[in-house]
Amino acid sequence: MAKSSKKSNIxxxxxxLIYLNIMTFFPIAYLVYLSFLKWNLFEHKGTFVGLQxxxxxxxxxxxxxxxxxxxxxxxxxxxxxEFLFGLGVALLLNRENIIAKIIRxxxxxxxxxxxxxxxxxxxxLYNPVLGPLTYFANMMGIMQPNFLDSEPNxxxxxxxxxxxxxxxxxxxxxxxxxxxxxKEQFEAAAIDGANSFTQFRxxxxxxxxxxxxxxxxxxxxxxxKVFNKIYILTAGGPGRATETLSYHIFYYSLGFTYDVGYGxxxxxxxxxxxxxxxxxxMRAFMKDMFVKGRVQ
Amino acid sequence: xxxxxxxxxxxxxxxxxxxxxxxxIVGAATYFAVPKGEVTITxxxxxxxxxxxxxxxxxxxxxxxxxxxxxYYYDPSLKGTTxxxxxANVPETPYxxxxxxxxxxxxxIKVNFIVExxxxxxxxxxxxxxxxxxxxxxxxxxxxxxFAFAWFYSGYVEDLEPYIRKTPSTWNKNDILPAILNxxxxxxxxxxxxxxxxxxxxxxxxxxxxxxxxxxxxEMISNAKKVFKPPTMYGWTxxxxxxxxxxxxxxxxxxxxxxxxxxxxxxxxxLNTPESYESLRLLIEASKYAPSFTTTDAAxxxxxxxxxxxxxxxxxxxxxxxxxxGPDSKVIGKMGYAPHPGVVSEPxxxxxxxxxxxxxxxKKDAAWSFLSFxxxxxxxxxxxEAGYPGTIRKSTLDNPKSKQVNxxxxxxxxxxxxxxxxxxxxxxxxxxxxxxxxxAPDFVSIVVKNMAExxxxxxxxxxALDKAQEQATALMKEIGIYK
Numbered sequence: 032m033a034k035s036s037k038k039s040n041i042x043x044x045x046x047x048l049i050y051l052n053i054m055t056f057f058p059i060a061y062l063v064y065l066s067f068l069k070w071n072l073f074e075h076k077g078t079f080v081g082l083q084x085x086x087x088x089x090x091x092x093x094x095x096x097x098x099x100x101x102x103x104x105x106x107x108x109x110x111x112x113e114f115l116f117g118l119g120v121a122l123l124l125n126r127e128n129i130i131a132k133i134i135r136x137x138x139x140x141x142x143x144x145x146x147x148x149x150x151x152x153x154x155x156l157y158n159p160v161l162g163p164l165t166y167f168a169n170m171m172g173i174m175q176p177n178f179l180d181s182e183p184n185x186x187x188x189x190x191x192x193x194x195x196x197x198x199x200x201x202x203x204x205x206x207x208x209x210x211x212x213x214k215e216q217f218e219a220a221a222i223d224g225a226n227s228f229t230q231f232r233x234x235x236x237x238x239x240x241x242x243x244x245x246x247x248x249x250x251x252x253x254x255x256k257v258f259n260k261i262y263i264l265t266a267g268g269p270g271r272a273t274e275t276l277s278y279h280i281f282y283y284s285l286g287f288t289y290d291v292g293y294g295x296x297x298x299x300x301x302x303x304x305x306x307x308x309x310x311x312x313m314r315a316f317m318k319d320m321f322v323k324g325r326v327q
Numbered sequence: 328x329x330x331x332x333x334x335x336x337x338x339x340x341x342x343x344x345x346x347x348x349x350x351x352i353v354g355a356a357t358y359f360a361v362p363k364g365e366v367t368i369t370x371x372x373x374x375x376x377x378x379x380x381x382x383x384x385x386x387x388x389x390x391x392x393x394x395x396x397x398x399y400y401y402d403p404s405l406k407g408t409t410x411x412x413x414x415a416n417v418p419e420t421p422y423x424x425x426x427x428x429x430x431x432x433x434x435x436i437k438v439n440f441i442v443e444x445x446x447x448x449x450x451x452x453x454x455x456x457x458x459x460x461x462x463x464x465x466x467x468x469x470x471x472x473x474f475a476f477a478w479f480y481s482g483y484v485e486d487l488e489p490y491i492r493k494t495p496s497t498w499n500k501n502d503i504l505p506a507i508l509n510x511x512x513x514x515x516x517x518x519x520x521x522x523x524x525x526x527x528x529x530x531x532x533x534x535x536x537x538x539x540x541x542x543x544x545x546e547m548i549s550n551a552k553k554v555f556k557p558p559t560m561y562g563w564t565x566x567x568x569x570x571x572x573x574x575x576x577x578x579x580x581x582x583x584x585x586x587x588x589x590x591x592x593x594x595x596x597x598l599n600t601p602e603s604y605e606s607l608r609l610l611i612e613a614s615k616y617a618p619s620f621t622t623t624d625a626a627x628x629x630x631x632x633x634x635x636x637x638x639x640x641x642x643x644x645x646x647x648x649x650x651x652x653g654p655d656s657k658v659i660g661k662m663g664y665a666p667h668p669g670v671v672s673e674p675x676x677x678x679x680x681x682x683x684x685x686x687x688x689x690k691k692d693a694a695w696s697f698l699s700f701x702x703x704x705x706x707x708x709x710x711x712e713a714g715y716p717g718t719i720r721k722s723t724l725d726n727p728k729s730k731q732v733n734x735x736x737x738x739x740x741x742x743x744x745x746x747x748x749x750x751x752x753x754x755x756x757x758x759x760x761x762x763x764x765x766x767a768p769d770f771v772s773i774v775v776k777n778m779a780e781x782x783x784x785x786x787x788x789x790x791a792l793d794k795a796q797e798q799a800t801a802l803m804k805e806i807g808i809y810k
Binding site: 071072073074075076158159160161165169174175177179180181182264265266267268269270271272282283285286287288289290 | 446450453454456457459477478480481482483557558561568569570618619620621622631634636637765766768769771772776779780782783785
């Protein structure tokens with residue numbers, strides 16, 4: 032009975048394994064293969080060049096470093112800003128009244144909108160001639176606000192869009208954590224004379240740590256992959272100021288020049304960087320969540 | 328605490344049927360209500376109307392059999408064939424689609440369109456070619472032959488000369504403007520693509536703010552400085568995004584200064600010549616009077632003009648209807664146009680989407696039948712009269728009816744008549760919008776990225792072009808065309 036049960040288990044997961052192989056493992060394996068080729072799509076097939084693509088990428092002065100630093104700067108800034116926004120708004124909404132419920136509902140709207148649509152809307156908001164934000168900037172005496180075509184304005188502009196789009200995600204995750212916290216600890220702390228800040232520091236933060244860690248990790252990895260905003264709002268400009276790794280890969284492998292071997296190599300390195308940073312983060316902030324292979 | 332109410336099987340089924348039925352009804356209503364295959368073709372200055380039938384908008388009489396005097400390739404055995412056309416989402420495409428309906432009624436050959444944004448179409452075509460896929464029979468190539476040449480060089484698209492030879496003489500290759508034919512042919516006489524029109528990159532200006540059109544770029548900048556009062560009025564605009572649009576804009580400045588991208592015989596880049604330096608210096612100067620130059624593409628520039636917030640613009644001539652006289656324009660009656668200002672030469676641009684036949688297509692004859700139809704004298708005249716401000720044929724330009732229908736387009740295209748290639752320092756020069764060389768996108772990328780850094784103020788214009796020169800030279804050597 033046990034043997035036949037095990038056999039049927041294996042048979043039942045075969046479709047999933049096939050799907051995973053086709054949709055996940057094969058593309059990655061093909062990507063690795065491409066990264067060892069010098070292949071421009073204007074040629075029928077590529078030439079095997081071994082690690083030359085990687086050597087080119089990792090050599091001093093390579094554009095890879097510039098794009099990586101821009102990506103990290105954006106990801107860290109955006110994630111940190113969204114964390115602060117999410118935590119602040121979640122604490123404000125952590126009450127049971129009709130207004131808080133309405134705002135919680137409204138907050139979901141950006142999450143339901145197509146990302147491209149959001150970026151297009153903000154492109155018009157930032158329009159230097161017709162945009163409402165330009166209008167308000169003019170009212171405050173800033174005649175040419177240059178939201179998207181000067182540094183460092185372009186960074187703040189992109190982060191603002193990201194906060195508008197994904198801040199609610201942080202709010203909802205943190206809020207769900209707050210709502211699940213045991214009330215007894217707060218009551219006990221209040222009795223002991225702890226003020227709001229002390230409660231926040233010694234009760235809320237430690238208890239929320241697992242949820243905050245997961246939320247920050249999700250947003251960080253997502254921010255590292257930023258592409259839509261760059262493509263629609265800045266096209267990597269001004270100059271190369273916002274040429275993140277995702278945009279860099281797209282531009283050089285499929286968007287403009289067609290060097291798929293180079294793009295594949297950048298993708299592999301990008302994957303390694305993201306994996307490394309995820310592991311570092313998990314070791315630093317999520318180590319105690321995992322005990323002997325079980326999630327606590 | 329009471330137990331949750333359980334939904335019975337019957338109730339669940341009822342709800343499920345109701346949801347599915349609603350979905351089917353809404354879907355069907357949407358499908359039948361939304362018009363399909365609708366193309367709007369208007370002549371400049373007319374009210375935009377939308378029709379469903381071909382006969383009410385296209386001049387000439389469509390027939391269900393080919394006309395008696397055939398001026399394109401036609402083979403009755405091809406009836407019933409369906410070809411696939413990978414098209415870019417550009418102003419030419421609606422005309423192409425409408426002509427496809429007429430073509431099908433005459434020949435029985437159906438044309439299936441896949442329309443994508445320009446860069447996506449180029450990308451899809453390149454991927455399909457690299458994998459030798461027969462998915463597409465005809466593809467659009469951006470950059471007036473630039474991509475088509477690169478594809479031809481790689482063995483991806485057909486040489487059209489043998490097809491032209493088996494086409495009736497009434498198709499008349501000699502009627503095609505020399506400036507166009509020369510730019511889509513190799514030195515061996517191979518023709519790697521065929522547009523059915525070309526557009527220029529004129530200069531547009533507000534007649535109520537500027538007395539007379541600028542003849543030189545310095546005059547244009549001087550005008551821009553005089554009227555510059557942001558945010559209500561900017562001095563100049565053009566495409567400036569760090570992709571093809573800034574390249575197009577810079578092309579005109581470069582040719583105006585007497586420069587060129589490279590020597591077409593030796594493929595030695597000429598990006599660090601005095602002419603090239605001067606062109607980028609002028610472009611950087613002009614960009615100071617533009618609204619957010621580095622985030623504006625050609626459509627954005629046209630929009631600024633139509634909104635009345637820019638006094639001068641250099642842009643594709645196809646934007647004329649919407650910016651100058653279109654129903655949403657705020658500057659109707661206030662815009663003038665003239666050739667692009669020059670320095671040493673008056674620059675002109677050959678800009679159009681081109682059509683190529685895939686070498687991997689299994690229906691090449693049917694594909695050529697459609698291409699020859701599109702570029703035939705009769706259809707070129709028809710498309711021109713329908714409002715497309717471009718043509719490849721002298722007969723269309725010389726036709727008195729063309730001058731009545733679209734005097735603007737006839738005038739703009741006549742500017743190309745005695746133009747010489749860019750870099751020749753002739754009084755008038757005209758060259759294709761993108762370089763004709765293998766891996767042209769790589770060359771453009773090198774220039775654009777370095778230029779973008781200069782426009783952003785990160786590096787000087789000379790440094791930018793010196794870097795571009797070095798990288799472009801390495802590229803030419805890598806491709807193996809550097810002599």
